[in-house]
Amino acid sequence: MKILRLLLLLPLLALAHGDDLYLLKGAKVFIADEGFVAKDILVDDGKIILVDDFIENIETGDVIDVQGKFITPGLLVFSSLGLLEIGALPETNDTGSDIYNAGFDPSRAYNPFSQAVRLNRSKGVTSTVNIPGASGYFSGMLTYTKINGGMKQKKQGPLGLVTRYGQSYNDSRAANLMYMEDLFSYVRTNHDDNYADMTQFMLGTTNEYKFTSRDFKAIKKVLDNAIPLVVQVNKATDILNVLKFAEAQEIELVLWGANEGHMVANEIAAAGVPVVMDPLNNIPSTFDSLNATYENVTRLNEAGVEMAFYYEQGAGAHNAYLATQSAGNSVAMGLDYSEALKSITSNPADIFGLVNVGYISQGYDADLVVWDNDPLELMSSVEMVMIDGVKQDLSNRYKELTDRYTKELDKPNSYRSRE
Numbered sequence: 001m002k003i004l005r006l007l008l009l010l011p012l013l014a015l016a017h018g019d020d021l022y023l024l025k026g027a028k029v030f031i032a033d034e035g036f037v038a039k040d041i042l043v044d045d046g047k048i049i050l051v052d053d054f055i056e057n058i059e060t061g062d063v064i065d066v067q068g069k070f071i072t073p074g075l076l077v078f079s080s081l082g083l084l085e086i087g088a089l090p091e092t093n094d095t096g097s098d099i100y101n102a103g104f105d106p107s108r109a110y111n112p113f114s115q116a117v118r119l120n121r122s123k124g125v126t127s128t129v130n131i132p133g134a135s136g137y138f139s140g141m142l143t144y145t146k147i148n149g150g151m152k153q154k155k156q157g158p159l160g161l162v163t164r165y166g167q168s169y170n171d172s173r174a175a176n177l178m179y180m181e182d183l184f185s186y187v188r189t190n191h192d193d194n195y196a197d198m199t200q201f202m203l204g205t206t207n208e209y210k211f212t213s214r215d216f217k218a219i220k221k222v223l224d225n226a227i228p229l230v231v232q233v234n235k236a237t238d239i240l241n242v243l244k245f246a247e248a249q250e251i252e253l254v255l256w257g258a259n260e261g262h263m264v265a266n267e268i269a270a271a272g273v274p275v276v277m278d279p280l281n282n283i284p285s286t287f288d289s290l291n292a293t294y295e296n297v298t299r300l301n302e303a304g305v306e307m308a309f310y311y312e313q314g315a316g317a318h319n320a321y322l323a324t325q326s327a328g329n330s331v332a333m334g335l336d337y338s339e340a341l342k343s344i345t346s347n348p349a350d351i352f353g354l355v356n357v358g359y360i361s362q363g364y365d366a367d368l369v370v371w372d373n374d375p376l377e378l379m380s381s382v383e384m385v386m387i388d389g390v391k392q393d394l395s396n397r398y399k400e401l402t403d404r405y406t407k408e409l410d411k412p413n414s415y416r417s418r419e
Contacts, residue, residue, distance in 0.1 A: 020045055020389050021061025027370065029360055030072045032346045035338045041071065043366040046389035050362060064384075072375050073345040073360050074126025074367035074387065078276060078310035079320035081128040081147060082110040082117050087316050101136025102161055103214030107143040110153065115397045116317040117147050122394040123321035124369040124382045127357060129159065129348065136210070137179075138163045141218055142230060144354055146367075148387040159352040160254055161222050164232035165242055166288045173238065177245060183211075184249055187219045228252035228352075230276070235288040236263035243271050254351060257281070259289040262296045265303035274306040274351045279330040280313055298334040308348040309340075328376035340376065365389075 022043040029039035029051065040055040041048060057063055083106050085092035094109035107130045111117070120128075128147060132140025143157030165176060211219075221227045231242050234257050246253035255261065255275045261268060268275065279297040284290045300307060309330070311322040327340040349358030356365045366389035373380040385392040 019061075021058060022366075022386075022389065023055060023058050023061065023063045024066050024071065024368070024370070025055070025057075025063060026065060026067035027069045027071045030070070030338075030341060030345070031361075032338070032342055032359055036070065039360075041360065041368070043368075043386070043389045046366055048360060048362055048364050048366050048368075051360060066370055066384075069383065070371040070373065070375055070380075071360065072124070072341065072369050072371065073358055074369055074385065075124045075321065075323060075344050076127050076129065076348045076354075076358060077120070077125050077320040077323050077344070078129045078131055078308070078348070079120075080106075080131055080133075080317045081120055081125075081320055082112060082114045082145065082317075083107075083130060084317045085111075085114055085116065095131065096133040096135060097140065098135050100212060100214055101134040101140065102138040102216070102218040103212065104132050104134040104138075104140030105143055105158065106130050106132045106140060107145050107155060107157065110145050112147070112150065112153060114317070116320070118393075119318055119396040119398060120321045121147050121149075121385060121387075121392055122382060122396045122399075124324070124371070124375065124385060125321050126367040126369070126385065126387045128320065129352065132162055136215075137183075138215070138218075139232075141227075142352065144352070146387055148390065149393055154388070156354055158218070158221065158227055159354075160228045160230040161218055162230045162232065162256070166233055166235055166238045167286060173241070177241060180245065181249075183219070184223060187216055188223055222251055223249075225250075225252055228254045230254045230256055232256040233288075234259040234286070234292075236260040236291065238288065239264050240267060243267060243273065246273070247271065258300075259292040259296065261305070262293060262299035263291060265300050265305060268300070269303040269305045274308065274347075275300060276308045276310065276348075276351070278310055278312040279326050279333065279335075280311075294329075294333050297330045301335055301339060306347060306351060307339075307343050308351055309343040324376055325378065328378070331376060337376070 024041040028036040030036050039051050042050040042055055080095045083094045095106050097104045125147060128145055130143045130145055134140040139162040141158035142160040142162060144155060144159060146154045222229050229251055233239055233242050233255060239258060239261060253273045255273055258275045258277055259281050261275055282292050282294045284292050309323050309326045311319055311326050323344045327344050331337050331340045346358040357367060366386050368386040369382055370384040371380050372383055385394060
């Protein structure tokens with residue numbers, strides 16, 4: 001068997017590039033269908049070219065001893081990373097738009113040098129799904145960005161069109177469904193010569209929802225099943241209405257939030273609709289979430305609903321990496337460990353059709369995180385991050401300030417913490 005593996009490896013090594021060839025040996029590697037297993041990983045030219053029980057040492061490149069360490073795919077978070085620096089300062093916020101709604105793509109404003117990006121990368125995050133926040137009927141389009149250093153980032157998208165349903169509008173839920181039905185019918189039939197429709201959807205009526213040609217093109221992607229409609233919804237009865245609407249419109253659907261999803265978990269599962277959620281949302285903060293509970297995540301999982309996790313407990317983009325905390329707490333609530341870890345790595349990639357990310361497998365991008373211990377334990381630390389096979393700088397503003405105040409003894413005492 002070892003001879004066969006070597007023969008399979010020889011053609012790959014013949015084309016290898018020594019400068020970016022890495023062999024990571026002896027770690028516990030997270031394989032989506034198996035959990036953590038002892039594996040070696042061979043990386044070249046930004047790709048994973050082999051994952052095996054044992055790989056012979058390479059003559060060129062770098063052999064990295066990670067014996068006893070844990071390796072996961074890079075964390076994939078849902079956030080405003082690179083789009084928002086300080087929430088209280090509008091000039092640092094590029095997540096929203098008053099001009100466009102459905103056609104709004106915030107990733108064009110992504111800033112790779114954001115301090116929040118640096119911090120999250122040092123905590124194991126390798127990519128983000130950018131959350132839009134346009135002020136119209138739709139919030140905008142989800143897009144994917146890798147958070148490697150430097151000016152150039154890999155992007156994928158659009159991934160989905162975001163809207164919301166429930167008490168967030170100052171109108172009846174019934175009226176909002178009717179409005180969406182009329183809007184979709186208008187886009188499908190393209191009746192630009194119908195002045196009444198033009199007045200309602202293009203010029204704006206008392207509802208003030210106006211659409212541009214860019215917005216209509218984004219909506220058309222949903223109707224063509226090129227991307228799903230992502231609906232922020234929490235109330236159980238609202239979830240059922242959204243499921244029925246998507247079925248009638250024959251469109252793909254993703255639920256976002258779903259704080260009362262546990263009450264209609266079987267219906268969500270039967271519709272084959274995934275849920276993006278924070279398992280820590282158990283507070284009935286609105287009338288739409290009166291039945292919020294920590295058991296939401298386990299009941300959805302038991303029903304067979306595919307889930308992806310994000311962190312929604314404050315501090316904006318800087319805390320996006322705490323999706324690991326949401327995942328870890330879901331395990332404490334009874335979710336299978338592998339399912340929890342998949343919900344911040346492979347599941348987001350599967351739900352939104354991302355290419356070559358989210359898994360540690362041959363042919364996938366070498367987005368890897370080396371941990372000193374269980375990645376879902378609060379005190380575990382990241383020791384190395386690779387994005388596209390390139391080792392990333394793990395420095396961040398928090399550590400730099402800590403060093404300044406505790407180690408730079410030549411500074412005045414007011415610049416340092418008291419010993």
